[in-house]
Amino acid sequence: MFKIVAIGNPNSGKSAVLNRLTGSRIMVSNYPGTSLEITRITDMFGHHEAELFDTPGVYSLASAGEAVQVLDLIEKEQPDLILNVVDASNLNRNLVLTYELLALEIPMIVVLNQIDAFRKQGYHLDIDKLKTRLGCPVIPFSAVTGEGVLELGGAIESFIHGRPIASPGKRNIIIPVSMAASDCSGNCFKCQQHRTECINEADQLRAEEARQTAEAVLQKIGNKRRSQLDSMQKFIDHSFGGIIFLLVLVYLAFYALLQFISLSEGPINELLMPVSNMLQTFLQQILPPGRLTRILSLAVPEGLIIPFTIIMPAMLYVSFLMSVLEDTGLLPRYSVALERVGSFLGISGQGIIPLALGFGCRTPAIMATRIIPDTYQRFLVVTLLSIVIPCSATLGVLSAVIATFNASLGIILVTMLSVFLILSLLLSRKVEQAEFIYELPPLRVPTAHNVWLKSRSRLAGFFTEVLPLLLVMNIGMRILIDSGALEYFRGLETLSRGMFGIPAEALVAVLITVFQRYLAPLVLLNIAMTPREATVAIAMIALSLPCLPSMVMTIRELGYKALLKILAMGLLTSFAVGISLNIILPAAL
Amino acid sequence: MYLTNIEVGQKARVVNIEGQGLAKKLYEFGILNGASLQLMAKHPMRGPLVVKVGKSEVALGRRMAGKIQVELDK
DSSP states (O other): EEEEEEEETSSOOHHHHHHHHHHHHHHHSSTTTTTOOOEEEEEEEEEEEEEEEEEEOOOOOOOOOSHHHHHHHHHHHHHSSSEEEEGGGGHHHHHHHHHHHHHTTEEEHHHHOOHHHHHSSSSSHHHHHHHHTTOOOOEOTTTTTTTTTHHHHHHHHHTTTTOOOSSSOOOOOOOHHHHSSSSSOOSSOOOOOHTOOOOOOHHHHHHHHHHHHHHHHEESOOOOOOOOHHHHHHHHSSSSHHHHHHHHHHHHHHHHHHHHHHHHHHHHHHHHHHHHEEEEEEEHHSOOSSHHHHHHHHHHHHHHOOOOOHHHHHHHHHHHHHHHHHHTHHHHHHHHTTTHHHHHOOGGGGGHHHHHTTTTTHHHHHHHHGOOOHHHHHHHHHHHHHHHHHHHHHHHHHHHHHHHHTHHHHHHHHHHHHHHHHHHHHHHHTTTOOOOOOEEOOOOOHHHHHHHHHHHHHOOOOOOIIIIHHHHHHHHHHHHHHHHHHGGGGGHHHHHHHHSSSSSSHHHHHHHTTHHHHHHHHHHTTOOOOOOHHHHHHHHHHHSSOOOHHHHHHHHOOOOHHHHHHHHHHHHHHHHHHHHHHHHHSSSS | OHHHHHHTTTTEEEEESSSHHHHHHHHTTOOOOOOEEEEEEEOTTTTEEEEETEEEEEOOOOHHHHEEEEEEEO
């Protein structure tokens, strides 16, 4: 089959180009490092099927990071065509990679992406001159407006039909005279040295060539149209007020989340109550009377309705918020603003982005830790994500349980913050401070379409993972309660009261929910507890083990050993939190 | 003179980067010998610097910036 690989700088819009071209739905965001994996899409061009690969962004092929993945893909798949996606607004930097790709001697089309944003900057770009200088076709493109989609599709189709890519000039491969004679041409990008420390003559010539080409094809024709967005970007990036602004924004977002949950709970409950009752009656009618029916008629409506009232609003809100945040380009700004705080705790600036993503869902956040170059730093951030950071589903659960028992939100928040501080300080003592460097993308107004697509795909997790899991677990819980097995745990009463100051049932609940935080309400809501007991129990649950999907992701990213360490730390943390709170908190809250 | 010594708003040219590994890393962001930079912001409490390189803005830690030797543009 015909194979096409999209390659380009981070945040140049490779995924967006492929989405436009093929109608695929790869997640796109406005920060470098959104796509960390290679995605494969098949699509028809005319009568021919082609396979397209989306790759993680790279600044250079000779690099130790994602570039290795990209080169391996090229070697393994032997692509027929490269789509080099170039950010038109940042030609100089992007062309360095273009010149490297030309050296691979694979047919190539340069996709001049974000041409709509470029036009607002007051420059004219001589496309014909660029074609001649590079020696390959150049197609102006906008993934936002759809400009260039037909041309690009047509060019690919005619290439598949066997017409060679018309190259207006001679293919411009840079081989320095002094190196051509030696073994190293500077153009294979495979040796370890070139990946980590060598900048050879070819690299320098390419950088110079890129600079000259950008200069030759660009002509200033007017002034940049200053938009409100530019002024805002200037304010956020270049002033102290910007940091304050970012922090106030976070506070407002959290405040709004709590408001949203408490406001939506009532109406949703009212709406679903009749459904729940109907379901219960229905089950009682169709099933033969008996124990199983008694359990199911309680467990099924409960397992279906509670997630809708408690978990869904939080997931809905956070999915939407994260989708907006990712598209604006504010996320990397948080990295910069919080770099100081992070480095005090031993977390590198890059770690802030995955930690922030964790408030949405931990599983993709664990994958996003790949933007952290250092392995131990990654482990540190994954540990914090797994044990401390509450995901949107957890947030919903916790706020609902807190409200029911009138537990102290303040104490729980302070506990979580303290655990965050203590864990990161303890773990980071071993590592050397990682260096921080990150490109800041321009601020953008999120498109409604993209926010909708992302929110929807995030919320889908509620129906495919959270809901079925909770239903099954809830039936299991009801069987356990009904069997009277919990009575045996009465013997633990002294121990439980003595260590954690909570009743034995609550300890059992904690032990069960330790494995799945979402279950907390189902178990706890069936027990009578004082605010103090509830505060301890909820804090223990909030700071425990990650959910199943994120455990699987941890194994994939860091291996079994890392997961075992994290699980051990999670259990220890949970117990330590319970014991400490029991000692510290006054007898009555 | 190092990048950390110049004032916000000033433009400078890179003359040397201390350390090969660092030079390689910075090369990918367009920061190499001869490149023109403009310092856009210094974050408080020895926080990161924001520099403009060509059309893009790059944030980098103080320690890294402390290894980039520059010459002020006249």
